[in-house]
Amino acid sequence: MTLYDEEALEKFRLSGQILRESREEMRGYVRENMSILEVCEKAEALICEKGGKPAFPCNVSIDEVAAHYTSPPGDTSRIPERSVVKVDMGVHIDGYVTDTAFTACFNSDYEIMTETAETALKAAIATIQADVSPSKIGSVIENTIKNRGFKPIQNLTGHSVGRYIVHAGKSIPNVNQISFGKLKAGELYAIEPFVTVHEAGGAVEDTAQKTIFRLVKTKSTKNPDAKQLLKFIEDNFRTLPFAERWLIGVLPEKRHREVFRELLATKAIMGYPVFVEVTRKTVTQAEHTLLVKEDGCTILT
Numbered sequence: 001m002t003l004y005d006e007e008a009l010e011k012f013r014l015s016g017q018i019l020r021e022s023r024e025e026m027r028g029y030v031r032e033n034m035s036i037l038e039v040c041e042k043a044e045a046l047i048c049e050k051g052g053k054p055a056f057p058c059n060v061s062i063d064e065v066a067a068h069y070t071s072p073p074g075d076t077s078r079i080p081e082r083s084v085v086k087v088d089m090g091v092h093i094d095g096y097v098t099d100t101a102f103t104a105c106f107n108s109d110y111e112i113m114t115e116t117a118e119t120a121l122k123a124a125i126a127t128i129q130a131d132v133s134p135s136k137i138g139s140v141i142e143n144t145i146k147n148r149g150f151k152p153i154q155n156l157t158g159h160s161v162g163r164y165i166v167h168a169g170k171s172i173p174n175v176n177q178i179s180f181g182k183l184k185a186g187e188l189y190a191i192e193p194f195v196t197v198h199e200a201g202g203a204v205e206d207t208a209q210k211t212i213f214r215l216v217k218t219k220s221t222k223n224p225d226a227k228q229l230l231k232f233i234e235d236n237f238r239t240l241p242f243a244e245r246w247l248i249g250v251l252p253e254k255r256h257r258e259v260f261r262e263l264l265a266t267k268a269i270m271g272y273p274v275f276v277e278v279t280r281k282t283v284t285q286a287e288h289t290l291l292v293k294e295d296g297c298t299i300l301t
Contacts, residue, residue, distance in 0.1 A: 003186040008163070009291070011096040012188060016289060016300030018052040019091040019098045023301070026089070030104040032081045036060045037071035039079070040243075043089050055090030055097045056166055057212055057243035062086075064280040066153060066194055066204045068272045070211045073245045082107040084114065086285040092240065095164040099190040100301040101287035110282055113150055113195055117286040120144040120152075120193035124172075125290060128297040130185040138173035141193050145174075151202040153194035153283060156275070161188050161289060164238045185294045192287035200281035210271030214241045219268045225251050225259045230268055241272065 043058035057070035088101035105114040123144040145152045158172030290297040
């Protein structure tokens with residue numbers, strides 16, 4: 001049984017090509033002191049210019065922040081000097097999602113740790129083929145990272161991707177842990193090692209801040225503004241994550257915040273917490289999306 005027909009696979013490939021080109025342009029674009037909002041908007045604009053759509057808001061996660069930070073509306077924060085910046089981007093074509101990330105390192109103390117994330121990613125990719133267990137991939141990632149004197153983030157994982165779903169239900173750990181099942185030919189996974197220093201806790205925790213959101217369910221509401229905003233979210237993003245700044249202009253400015261809070265309060269939409277390393281140590285990341293084959297894999301990004 002094939003998981004996706006050739007037409008769907010072609011859309012995944014095109015999605016990956018657009019994402020790869022966009023990522024490489026962003027590598028040369030991100031700079032110290034740059035507005036984080038500018039980075040997010042540039043990445044998302046590149047994706048659209050090349051014919052794709054963002055599968056989720058561009059994440060710009062700095063130093064101890066590991067994931068899930070994108071600029072909220074009116075964000076004035078900037079990339080600090082001597083910081084370590086993870087840029088995580090996603091594309092979809094007709095819902096078919098690919099996901100990639102790189103680390104821009106502006107602090108020489110973390111250059112080897114940045115390279116280690118890339119090295120662990122390459123080692124994992126070399127291991128992947130049909131019938132390999134997720135635990136074996138996790139073991140390869142963990143050993144590669146530890147052999148270079150660093151520590152993996154144990155509670156962040158790679159994940160399967162699907163249509164209109166960024167995290168499609170199956171996980172690829174970054175450490176050796178018991179996992180049932182095996183990879184199958186035709187499945188698509190985003191592999192993403194996260195690395196921190198040896199003396200860190202090696203895990204992330206939620207913060208109270210939420211900057212990325214997702215539709216949970218369409219609820220009936222008597223508030224016409226809430227109905228309008230909910231319909232915009234459903235029509236434009238379906239089950240994919242979105243940024244609040246993507247909604248600006250749908251409603252009059254003075255009504256937007258109140259209505260957005262109402263949708264969160266009624267659980268029509270949910271927010272993803274920003275993740276930080278538990279001991280507030282710096283984190284690096286690398287990520288590719290790939291297609292599993294019988295005798296290996298094809299990197300799409």
